[in-house]
Amino acid sequence: MTTPDELPEWERLLAAERLDTVVLFERLGADGVREALCPLDELYPQPSGASVLAEVAERLGAGRGACGYAPRRGRTGMSALQESQALWNRSRLELASDEVLAQILDRGELAAWRELYRLAAQPGDNAAELRRRIVRLCRTVPLSFPHLFLAAMAALGERLEPYPDVPEPMDDLA
Numbered sequence: 101m102t103t104p105d106e107l108p109e110w111e112r113l114l115a116a117e118r119l120d121t122v123v124l125f126e127r128l129g130a131d132g133v134r135e136a137l138c139p140l141d142e143l144y145p146q147p148s149g150a151s152v153l154a155e156v157a158e159r160l161g162a163g164r165g166a167c168g169y170a171p172r173r174g175r176t177g178m179s180a181l182q183e184s185q186a187l188w189n190r191s192r193l194e195l196a197s198d199e200v201l202a203q204i205l206d207r208g209e210l211a212a213w214r215e216l217y218r219l220a221a222q223p224g225d226n227a228a229e230l231r232r233r234i235v236r237l238c239r240t241v242p243l244s245f246p247h248l249f250l251a252a253m254a255a256l257g258e259r260l261e262p263y264p265d266v267p268e269p270m271d272d273l274a
């Protein structure tokens with residue numbers, strides 16, 4: 101098993117940056133994110149005149165998951181979890197299924213992961229059970245970003261050892 105200490109530094113930093121960005125944006129809310137990102141072009145002027153803000157908005161707006169697919173669009177009234185490309189082989193979302201939850205953790209888009217985090221962050225027994233299931237799946241199923249989800253669950257109060265063992269991913273997405 102590879103521990104975070106054995107990963108190249110750039111991979112550790114990238115995972116930390118991704119998690120920091122998700123947490124920061126969640127705390128700032130839509131208005132705060134807009135206010136924080138607006139001065140990017142002034143702070144980082146490009147010789148070509150290209151807009152750094154436009155590039156950031158395009159990348160964030162793409163909402164591509166680990167497998168590179170954009171979320172399904174066009175269905176109204178459906179949540180990001182229900183629209184997730186990770187459910188390509190499912191007719192509906194069954195979050196009670198560990199197999200479905202593992203698919204979302206492994207192949208879901210950022211919007212689906214955010215919604216899953218919001219569900220896990222709620223008070224109550226259902227959210228606590230979801231957090232425990234996410235931790236168990238991260239420790240037993242080969243996922244692309246298990247340490248990202250473990251860090252998120254630790255931030256929600258789940259007790260974890262500092263560098264838990266996780267299975268190696270089945271592909272090179274991570």
